Amino acid sequence: MHHHSSSPLHSNTMTNYTFSPSSIASAAAGGFVSGRLHLVEHVQILELFLAVFVFVAIHAVRQGKRQGLAVWPVLGMAPSLVVGLQGDMYEYISGVVCRQNGTFWFRGPWLTSLNCVVTADPRNLEHLLKTKFSNFPKGPYFRDTVRDLLGDGIFNADDVTWQRQRKTASIEFHSAKFRRLTTESLLELVHARLLPVLEESLRASTAVDLQDVLLRLTFDNVCMIAFGVDPGCLRPGLPEIPFARAFEDATEATVLRFVTPTCVWKLMRLLDVGPERTLRKSIEGVDEFANQVIRTRKKELAAEDGCQRSDILTVFARLRDEEGKPFSDKFLRDICVNFILAGRDTSSVALSWFFWLLDNNPEVEERIVAELCKVVSDREGASGGSGGGEGLVFKPEEIKKMDYLQAAISEALRLYPSVPIDHKEVVEDDVFPDGTVLKKGTKVLYVIYAMGRMEAIWGKDCREFRPERWLRDGRFTSESAYKFTAFNGGPRLCLGKDFAYYQMKFAAASILYRYRVRVVEGHPVVPKLALTMYMKHGLKVNLFRRDESERRKCLLKYYG
Numbered sequence: 001m002h003h004h005s006s007s008p009l010h011s012n013t014m015t016n017y018t019f020s021p022s023s024i025a026s027a028a029a030g031g032f033v034s035g036r037l038h039l040v041e042h043v044q045i046l047e048l049f050l051a052v053f054v055f056v057a058i059h060a061v062r063q064g065k066r067q068g069l070a071v072w073p074v075l076g077m078a079p080s081l082v083v084g085l086q087g088d089m090y091e092y093i094s095g096v097v098c099r100q101n102g103t104f105w106f107r108g109p110w111l112t113s114l115n116c117v118v119t120a121d122p123r124n125l126e127h128l129l130k131t132k133f134s135n136f137p138k139g140p141y142f143r144d145t146v147r148d149l150l151g152d153g154i155f156n157a158d159d160v161t162w163q164r165q166r167k168t169a170s171i172e173f174h175s176a177k178f179r180r181l182t183t184e185s186l187l188e189l190v191h192a193r194l195l196p197v198l199e200e201s202l203r204a205s206t207a208v209d210l211q212d213v214l215l216r217l218t219f220d221n222v223c224m225i226a227f228g229v230d231p232g233c234l235r236p237g238l239p240e241i242p243f244a245r246a247f248e249d250a251t252e253a254t255v256l257r258f259v260t261p262t263c264v265w266k267l268m269r270l271l272d273v274g275p276e277r278t279l280r281k282s283i284e285g286v287d288e289f290a291n292q293v294i295r296t297r298k299k300e301l302a303a304e305d306g307c308q309r310s311d312i313l314t315v316f317a318r319l320r321d322e323e324g325k326p327f328s329d330k331f332l333r334d335i336c337v338n339f340i341l342a343g344r345d346t347s348s349v350a351l352s353w354f355f356w357l358l359d360n361n362p363e364v365e366e367r368i369v370a371e372l373c374k375v376v377s378d379r380e381g382a383s384g385g386s387g388g389g390e391g392l393v394f395k396p397e398e399i400k401k402m403d404y405l406q407a408a409i410s411e412a413l414r415l416y417p418s419v420p421i422d423h424k425e426v427v428e429d430d431v432f433p434d435g436t437v438l439k440k441g442t443k444v445l446y447v448i449y450a451m452g453r454m455e456a457i458w459g460k461d462c463r464e465f466r467p468e469r470w471l472r473d474g475r476f477t478s479e480s481a482y483k484f485t486a487f488n489g490g491p492r493l494c495l496g497k498d499f500a501y502y503q504m505k506f507a508a509a510s511i512l513y514r515y516r517v518r519v520v521e522g523h524p525v526v527p528k529l530a531l532t533m534y535m536k537h538g539l540k541v542n543l544f545r546r547d548e549s550e551r552r553k554c555l556l557k558y559y560g
């Protein structure tokens with residue numbers, strides 16, 4: 001369409017007319033006439049171009065009404081996606097999926113692999129997560145993209161490889177020994193490391209990035225659970241830890257692959273350039289740390305020295321495969337790296353949104369503080385007031401009793417699910433309960449973020465932060481995993497769910513009992529576009545001491 005502007009005739013005429021000083025007369029006579037002729041030609045072509053554009057645009061927008069997003073020739077829905085990327089992508093997709101009654105087809109540009117079904121319909125979720133579970137694995141596309149980092153670990157595996165890890169890890173996660181490990185490691189981290197860092201910020205009257213602090217807390221915690229080793233990210237001065245840095249870089253570079261055409265990143269990997277070079281180097285960093293821990297642990301176990309340990313590495317290192325052989329170091333590395341990835345950021349990100357929501361909903365915060373004080377005042381032998389001092393440590397059975405806190409955290413996860421979008425691939429032709437026809441190989445995206453904000457699921461007040469919706473007679477009641485999908489559902493339900501709730505409740509209760517957490521005025525809070533819903537700019541907060549008289553006031557207000 002643009003060939004006219006590069007025609008030699010056209011450019012010569014223009015050159016003569018505009019710049020040649022040699023013949024003004026000829027320019028006035030012949031040049032001027034031909035110039036006008038070309039101008040007319042120009043205008044006609046422009047008009048034609050405009051007419052075609054308007055026609056295509058009307059067609060695209062009309063199709064958009066039916067299909068959710070404008071569909072352009074060749075580019076499909078990609079231009080609409082680019083527009084969406086300028087604002088809040090999650091809100092944008094949620095809007096489309098709601099207008100389309102829960103499901104729509106995303107049409108990618110020709111010759112790309114971006115076509116997929118996008119859904120937020122609980123019936124479809126139950127179908128793909130439970131009823132037809134084996135027809136919706138993670139699939140080869142996902143596996144190829146993340147294999148360099150995750151190998152054959154649980155997050156990246158399907159079928160037998162997944163089943164075997166799931167079974168062993170599930171038994172372990174529900175054992176008393178493991179529970180003890182998680183409660184003890186968390187107690188140590190919160191009281192010896194988290195609270196001192198926060199106290200220091202209060203004393204110095206400086207703002208602190210609460211998201212960063214919480215990310216460090218859960219990173220250390222999950223490493224203790226996976227490896228039995230504490231990397232020490234959460235310490236005064238918030239030092240940079242090479243293993244944590246390598247892990248983060250490796251995850252980011254892996255995520256980048258999802259938005260790069262496969263042939264491009266594969267070529268970059270071959271040439272060892274750009275983000276692929278970063279990825280290779282950071283994976284080396286991860287492996288160096290992992291391999292050293294694995295070697296040491298194997299020696300310990302051979303010397304029967306590590307019997308008391310109950311971390312994931314020790315459990316799997318003791319096992320034997322079908323042929324009676326121990327697992328390879330590489331497989332042990334994959335198992336641990338996957339657990340770290342799964343349990344690293346999700347709880348801390350959820351807590352960050354939770355504290356931000358509390359800052360905007362002071363009455364919810366008061367109710368939580370009242371509940372904490374009630375639990376403390378119910379302690380045997382406690383008398384008067386809320387019964388605790390600054391050194392108070394919540395006990396596991398007390399954490400369990402905090403129904404309102406559990407409701408408030410669930411409500412934060414409903415509105416800001418740590419994993420906002422997830423995906424599956426179709427093995428055999430199938431049909432969703434809502435009638436969507438699925439061909440073998442189709443990719444399915446389910447928008448967990450949108451599901452938390454649908455009137456059809458949560459009612460008219462779906463956008464309000466209202467923990468009460470989770471309570472029946474003051475007791476926390478869980479929702480169907482196919483409506484509240486923050487932890488996934490069916491056989492691949494989050495393995496760390498109970499632990500995550502314990503961890504979030506323990507950390508939140510320990511902080512709220514001592515401090516008022518106030519977000520710094522004007523601090524921008526927006527989600528980052530990534531596989532995990534981080535706050536893009538972190539969460540800068542100031543801390544203020546919550547003293548006994550304030551706690552007592554909350555207790556009296558709600559419990560008389």
Ligand code: HEM
Nearest residue numbers: 154342343346347350418419486487488492494495496500
């Ligand atoms: C608020 C906190 C958390 C949320 C919202 C969350 C959410 C999820 C989701 C959505 C999945 C499914 C991912 C997928 O299959 O694509 C998942 C899987 C998993 N989560 Fe969590 N998670 C949380 C905390 C944790 C923690 C603390 C751990 C471990 C210590 C953990 C361990 C796992 C594991 C091992 C899987 C894989 C299960 C499987 O594939 O069979 N999670 N989680």
